Amino acid sequence: xxxxxxxxxxxxxxxxxxxxxxxxxxxxxxxxxxxxxxxxxxxxxxxxxxxxxxxxxxxxxxxxxxxxxxxxxxxxxxxxxxxxxxxxxxxxxxxxxxxxxxxxxxxxxxxxxxxxxxxxxxxxxxxxxxxxxxxxxxxxxxxxxxxxxxxxxxxxxxxxxxxxxxxxxxxxxxxxxxxxxxxxxxxxxxxxxxxxxxxxxxxxxxxxxxxxxxxxxxxxxxxxxxxxxxxxxxxxxxxxxxxxxxxxxxxxxxxxxxxxxxxxxxxxxxxxxxxxxxxxxxxxxxxxxxxxxxxxxxxxxxxxxxxxxxxxxxxxxxxxxxxxxxxxxxxxxxxxxxxxxxxxxxxxxxxxxxxxxxxxxxxxxxxxxxxxxxxxxxxxxxxxxxxxxxxxxxxxxxxxxxxxxxxxxxxxxxxxxxxxxxxxxxxxxxxxxxxxxxxxxxxxxxxxxxxxxxxxxxxxxxxxxxxxxxxxxxxxxxxxxxxxxxxxxxxxxxxxxxxxxxxxxxxxxxxxxxxxxxxxxxxxxxxx
Amino acid sequence: xxxxxxxxxxxxxxxxxxxxxxxxxxxxxxxxxxxxxxxxxxxxxxxxxxxxxxxxxxxxxxxxxxxxxxxxxxx
Numbered sequence: 332x333x334x335x336x337x338x339x340x341x342x343x344x345x346x347x348x349x350x351x352x353x354x355x356x357x358x359x360x361x362x363x364x365x366x367x368x369x370x371x372x373x374x375x376x377x378x379x380x381x382x383x384x385x386x387x388x389x390x391x392x393x394x395x396x397x398x399x400x401x402x403x404x405x406x407x408x409x410x411x412x413x414x415x416x417x418x419x420x421x422x423x424x425x426x427x428x429x430x431x432x433x434x435x436x437x438x439x440x441x442x443x444x445x446x447x448x449x450x451x452x453x454x455x456x457x458x459x460x461x462x463x464x465x466x467x468x469x470x471x472x473x474x475x476x477x478x479x480x481x482x483x484x485x486x487x488x489x490x491x492x493x494x495x496x497x498x499x500x501x502x503x504x505x506x507x508x509x510x511x512x513x514x515x516x517x518x519x520x521x522x523x524x525x526x527x528x529x530x531x532x533x534x535x536x537x538x539x540x541x542x543x544x545x546x547x548x549x550x551x552x553x554x555x556x557x558x559x560x561x562x563x564x565x566x567x568x569x570x571x572x573x574x575x576x577x578x579x580x581x582x583x584x585x586x587x588x589x590x591x592x593x594x595x596x597x598x599x600x601x602x603x604x605x606x607x608x609x610x611x612x613x614x615x616x617x618x619x620x621x622x623x624x625x626x627x628x629x630x631x632x633x634x635x636x637x638x639x640x641x642x643x644x645x646x647x648x649x650x651x652x653x654x655x656x657x658x659x660x661x662x663x664x665x666x667x668x669x670x671x672x673x674x675x676x677x678x679x680x681x682x683x684x685x686x687x688x689x690x691x692x693x694x695x696x697x698x699x700x701x702x703x704x705x706x707x708x709x710x711x712x713x714x715x716x717x718x719x720x721x722x723x724x725x726x727x728x729x730x731x732x733x734x735x736x737x738x739x740x741x742x743x744x745x746x747x748x749x750x751x752x753x754x755x756x757x758x759x760x761x762x763x764x765x766x767x768x769x770x771x772x773x774x775x776x777x778x779x780x781x782x783x784x785x786x787x788x789x790x791x792x793x794x795x796x797x798x799x800x801x802x803x804x805x806x807x808x809x810x811x812x813x814x815x816x817x818x819x820x821x822x823x824x825x826x827x828x829x830x831x832x833x834x835x836x837x838x839x840x841x842x843x844x845x846x847x848x849x850x851x852x853x854x855x856x857x858x859x
Numbered sequence: 860x861x862x863x864x865x866x867x868x869x870x871x872x873x874x875x876x877x878x879x880x881x882x883x884x885x886x887x888x889x890x891x892x893x894x895x896x897x898x899x900x901x902x903x904x905x906x907x908x909x910x911x912x913x914x915x916x917x918x919x920x921x922x923x924x925x926x927x928x929x930x931x932x933x934x
Contacts, residue, residue, distance in 0.1 A: 588891075
């Protein structure tokens with residue numbers, strides 16, 4: 332039984348050492364090389380951060396190593412190096428706004444920060460891949476000894492990675508995932524989906540998205556290759572399909588938003604592909620129009636709708652597309668994976684819903700549950716709660732905040748959110764996080780965000796006070812709001828529509844009336 | 860040209876489009892920006908930007924986009 336993801340890597344080194352493990356636009360490496368480089372990275376981390384020896388080393392606890400990522404294989408080599416060093420990795424996108432990076436680093440306090448390319452973060456000491464490799468002339472015998480001690484002390488509930496996601500209080504949350512959960516994920520994927528004999532994964536998702544976790548570890552488990560697709564190709568879809576053909580990519584685990592781009596530009600009118608055999612998508616609701624476009628143009632592939640939040644290790648349910656769908660239908664999120672249980676909890680009485688068609692909150696039981704939010708006990712306890720079903724022994728279930736029901740065919744269907752979390756441009760966003768950032772601007776008195784699902788736009792309703800008169804027009808004021816938000820929020824969180832109010836309407840509890848605002852929005856659009 | 864700049868500024872209020880020359884090559888515009896920009900151009904100028912027009916050289920600068928729009932308008 333596997334207890335460490337490195338065992339998956341080592342199986343490849345034993346069985347197919349010369350197979351390409353990772354490739355990107357510029358370079359590629361075999362499994363044997365991957366292991367050697369990862370060990371060099373580990374040696375560097377150990378040498379520079381963990382002087383402990385003897386008995387102390389046997390109770391080594393994994394610590395966070397921040398990894399500044401790029402669209403390259405070096406990011407993945409660094410991940411494996413961190414794991415060999417007995418620590419867990421935390422992918423960081425240095426292009427995030429400064430304040431957000433600061434919040435994450437304050438929360439994380441990493442033992443070291445390493446980077447795949449020449450990224451910089453103000454005030455942070457970064458060790459670079461190139462320098463680590465140059466120094467690579469480590470003492471192999473000594474390193475192997477140290478690695479062996481670390482491995483001996485390893486247990487499968489040790490954390491493997493943390494991925495930061497939007498938090499409603501304005502502070503991002505680090506979702507901490509164990510080796511055990513990832514091993515379970517790839518074992519269940521392998522028995523559920525028909526992977527090609529040697530899968531070549533076309534990696535679309537950035538490494539700070541957990542969609543990419545499925546590329547990396549499914550590839551290790553199925554002895555495949557991960558091919559990183561350059562980001563710019565998603566703006567220039569002809570090149571994207573050319574690349575899929577050139578690299579013989581046969582397995583795609585993509586965000587819905589990336590598949591939409593191909594449909595949006597009617598890409599298959601100019602180029603075709605027969606390369607993909609297995610196409611899985613997740614992240615937001617897949618429009619049937621987009622799915623049908625792909626099915627018509629790439630008919631040889633099997634399509635799978637995947638569902639689940641980062642907190643349950645990527646996905647908890649799946650639906651293999653087994654029939655045609657009309658444009659006015661929606662896709663089911665399907666059935667739970669093996670070794671995962673989904674409970675629909677009645678929000679009124681905290682008991683599971685057992686009737687077809689009745690709505691409940693989607694809650695998850697099983698090995699897939701995250702260890703929690705890093706350094707945030709209270710926030711962990713809010714979402715990972717004692718199961719009301721197993722009252723006589725401790726057991727946590729994860730409350731997703733998603734509402735759903737079982738249809739007449741016994742398939743799970745997603746309906747809506749319980750709270751103010753949205754999916755926008757493939758990202759999971761807490762509207763509260765945007766509101767906190769807007770309200771932090773000096774001249775803003777109050778602000779509320781509403782998501783217009785039909786038009787896919789974040790609408791900001793705000794009330795401005797002292798200081799706002801420095802701007803001649805509302806338009807100038809809005810430009811300044813965006814400038815301010817740019818320091819805190821990633822671009823996909825910026826509001827798309829602005830509505831200024833002298834005073835925002837209140838409901839009978841004295842809170843800003845979101846419902847009334849959402850309604851006026853509809854009227855406003857009709858007038859326009 | 861002004862109309863082009865004004866559309867671009869709506870999409871990305873944080874950028875100075877008069878100065879940027881490598882919007883695609885440097886990854887400044889992402890795929891969502893391109894989708895929005897193409898949609899806005901199609902509507903504003905009554906053109907149809909085709910997937911074959913989606914090349915870095917056509918979108919690296921406001922000027923390049925202007926040239927593309929002129930070409931398609933006259934086509």
